[in-house]
Amino acid sequence: MAFCTGCSLLCDDIEAEFEGGKVKRTMNLCRKGRAHYDSLSIDRLTPAVGGSEVRGEEAVTAAGELLAGAECPLLLGFGRSTLEAQKLGIELAKKLGSVIDDPTSRQGLIMERILKGEVPTCTFDDVRNYADVSIYWGDDPSSSHPRHLSRFSYFPRGEKRQRGYEEDREAIVIDVRRSPTATIAADGFFQVSPGGDAAFAEALLAALGGKIPKVEDKKRMLNLATKLRKAKFGAIFTGPGLADAQDGDLGWFFSLVARLNEFTRFSVIPSLPDYNTRGLHQSLFDVAGAVSPVSFEDGIASGPKFGVTGLLESFDAVLVVGSDPVANLPAPLARKLARIPMVAVGTHRNLTTDAASVTVPTAMAGLEAGGSALRSDGVRVDLEAQVKSDRPTDLQIVEMLMEVV
Amino acid sequence: MISIMDVYQLLPKTNCKKCGFPTCMAFAVELLGKRKAIEDCPPLVEEPKYEKKLAGLRELMAPLLSTEATETGMVIHPERCYGCGNCVVACPVNVASDPKGTAIGRGPVSGKAILMVEDGVVKCVNVDQCRRFGPEKVLCNACIVTCPSKAIEFI
Numbered sequence: 001m002a003f004c005t006g007c008s009l010l011c012d013d014i015e016a017e018f019e020g021g022k023v024k025r026t027m028n029l030c031r032k033g034r035a036h037y038d039s040l041s042i043d044r045l046t047p048a049v050g051g052s053e054v055r056g057e058e059a060v061t062a063a064g065e066l067l068a069g070a071e072c073p074l075l076l077g078f079g080r081s082t083l084e085a086q087k088l089g090i091e092l093a094k095k096l097g098s099v100i101d102d103p104t105s106r107q108g109l110i111m112e113r114i115l116k117g118e119v120p121t122c123t124f125d126d127v128r129n130y131a132d133v134s135i136y137w138g139d140d141p142s143s144s145h146p147r148h149l150s151r152f153s154y155f156p157r158g159e160k161r162q163r164g165y166e167e168d169r170e171a172i173v174i175d176v177r178r179s180p181t182a183t184i185a186a187d188g189f190f191q192v193s194p195g196g197d198a199a200f201a202e203a204l205l206a207a208l209g210g211k212i213p214k215v216e217d218k219k220r221m222l223n224l225a226t227k228l229r230k231a232k233f234g235a236i237f238t239g240p241g242l243a244d245a246q247d248g249d250l251g252w253f254f255s256l257v258a259r260l261n262e263f264t265r266f267s268v269i270p271s272l273p274d275y276n277t278r279g280l281h282q283s284l285f286d287v288a289g290a291v292s293p294v295s296f297e298d299g300i301a302s303g304p305k306f307g308v309t310g311l312l313e314s315f316d317a318v319l320v321v322g323s324d325p326v327a328n329l330p331a332p333l334a335r336k337l338a339r340i341p342m343v344a345v346g347t348h349r350n351l352t353t354d355a356a357s358v359t360v361p362t363a364m365a366g367l368e369a370g371g372s373a374l375r376s377d378g379v380r381v382d383l384e385a386q387v388k389s390d391r392p393t394d395l396q397i398v399e400m401l402m403e404v405v
Numbered sequence: 406m407i408s409i410m411d412v413y414q415l416l417p418k419t420n421c422k423k424c425g426f427p428t429c430m431a432f433a434v435e436l437l438g439k440r441k442a443i444e445d446c447p448p449l450v451e452e453p454k455y456e457k458k459l460a461g462l463r464e465l466m467a468p469l470l471s472t473e474a475t476e477t478g479m480v481i482h483p484e485r486c487y488g489c490g491n492c493v494v495a496c497p498v499n500v501a502s503d504p505k506g507t508a509i510g511r512g513p514v515s516g517k518a519i520l521m522v523e524d525g526v527v528k529c530v531n532v533d534q535c536r537r538f539g540p541e542k543v544l545c546n547a548c549i550v551t552c553p554s555k556a557i558e559f560i
Contacts, residue, residue: 013512026524028512030488034525128510142553146489147510155494155551156510165495165551180553184491 003383004029005080005275005366006036007145008376009124009152018387030146037367040387043349045361056360060397063319063343063358064404070317070341072297073098077323079105079274080347082371082383085394086276086283089321092402094296099315101293101307102280104328106243107270108291109250111281114268115291119257122235122267123377124151129158133231135172137253138197138241139271140179148271149184153235160232170227174200175241190224197242198252204228205259234266243270272376274322275366279374318342319401321394322362324350345397363391371395406559407465409433415462416446417455423447438540439469468560475529477537478559479548486526486556492548493520493527498534520548527556 004011006029015027016037023037047059054062067073075093078086079102093100102108113119127134134153141148149155154171161168171185174192182189192200203213207225215221228234242253260266272278281291284302288294293307318340326334327350337355344356353359363369368389372382392400412433419429424445426432435441443462449455469478490512493499499507499518506514513521519531532538536545537559548557 015512028490028522029525030490030522031486031525032488034488142487142489146487150490150494151510155491157500157508164500180487184551184553 002386003366003381004033004036005364005373005383006030006033008272008275008277009145009147010275010373010375010381011147011151012381016386021387032146039348040364040367045344045346045349045353045359047361048359050357056392057400059358059360060400061404063345063360064401066317066341066343066358067096067319067401068405070096070315072315073317073319074315074340075100075319075321076325077102077104077321078280079272079277080322080365081276081280081394082365082369082373083276083279083283083380084371085321085398086280088395088398088402090283090287090294092398092405093294095402096405097297099293099295099297099306100284102277102323103307103325104323105240105273105277107238107240107272107277108281109243110238110253110268110270111272111278112285112291113254114270115281115285119254120261120265120267121269121377122265123379124153124269124375125379126233126267127235127269128152128156128161130160130233131235132161132168133170133172133228133234135174135234135236136181136185137174137236137238138176138243139173139237139239140175140181140241141237141239141271142180142184144239144273145271148237149181153237154184170231172224172227190220201252201256205256208259208263228260228266229263231264231266234260234264236266236268238268238270240273269377276373278376278378279372282374282378315340319345320352320356321345321398322347324352326351326355345394360397361391362394362397363389365394369393407437407469409437411465412437412462415458415465417448417452417458419448421448436466437469475532475535477532477535477542479529479532479535479537480558480560481527481529482556482558483526485554487554488522488525488527489553490522490527491551491553492557493518493522495547495551496520497545497547498536502534 002014002016004014013028016023017025022041026034047054047056049059049062073096075098078089114121154169155165157164172188173182173185174190175182176194203215203221207213207221212218213221284291284294288300288302290302294302295306326338342356343358344353345360347362347364365371366383367386370384374380413430416429424432444450449459493507494510502517503513503515507518519534521528536543
């Protein structure tokens, strides 16, 4: 049995056969996971400086020099690095006096509250065993985390949920479009207009308080409120559709969660994009008491103003680790980012590595290298290498950079 | 899914009994159950006036008779499958035969599962255990309604 590091569910029941460094046959891997395994032999990154191929050590030295020579460097990514590499990456940020940020997701806003203990959370196994209501808000795990519903949140039977999804569980999807997850939820799908999440929550709060909600279909909203009031154990899965809605102001969401918790326990688990985004959030929280972006320029400070979106022009060097911000960020920001001298450390070629002046290849965690990671519900797993590789791990690269700078 | 009425409409509807059954409707039932072949209806094959109906019936029955479908009529469209395993976990046969594996959301461990995800897409094995197998079949649809991408259909 092996782990899959294709998404933040870190499925642990994978069987895979390899032949000549390529994957031959897999069992229980979803399509996304299979593509992740297939990518072992596709489009791997090569060490390069200024566009010409060099030896690995030379690339690391060039990367170190670029970072050491910078006045205000920015560290991006680390979502696809092991916990050990993340912790050392934070040390590197401290040493450089730089800012560390993961721009792929704004779910950090929710995660920060969870880590502070202000929003209740639970593990996926609790969801499987006890949850009778699963709410997917701005989240489409069928596409982003394919085994989410089948492994934990809707279809499996659990300790207190022996009769399966038809009788024992309820799926509620709140989204701007009828996503594949919404198709499964069928009658439990509530469509909101883009940015209309807060208004929906307000109507739901009114319905929970026994008032008539100000929405078109009042009866349906009241039925939903009754369903939530009667729930025994609720789970709310938040996706990018929620975190990025309302321009990052999620006060309404936290009030709704608090109100729901007056009736019964409703736990929140964000569906995070990369396999160890939760690990990064935890590591940053342990050091800075906040989730990215965190600045070590002048003591420890955090807040959106320090991040890539706020301060991009003031950075004179960027280290990207296991991420593709040039593809993920909005075009104007990505264009600006691509003009800054950049070091890209990663497993595969992507838009960011193409724009980078120095590229450093690493091994794929969980496949070519071991390490530990946190699942999106915070459960720690220890990954092991399944195939041999001569590529260094993220941790080794960050260790070498620590020595050079 | 092919409806019995669609098949009936493409038969001669003369109740000539040459197939050995009292009515064309009875023959349609046998045809859909794969117990009789289109060629067992002599007028349809021999008489030129039924040419159009014969062509229509062959077209209608083609997916059912193709090797792509399992004996239960299940067709999996691998190009649409996400490999999410919803069908694997929701299948009542899997749940009953694999309580420590598919029933609790994990991959199959008992070897008796009828659906499993191999190479990123769902695959049907042990077809004879499916509720839709054989003459006493139950029209279970757990694997279809749980699919987010309509990758499974029964014909």
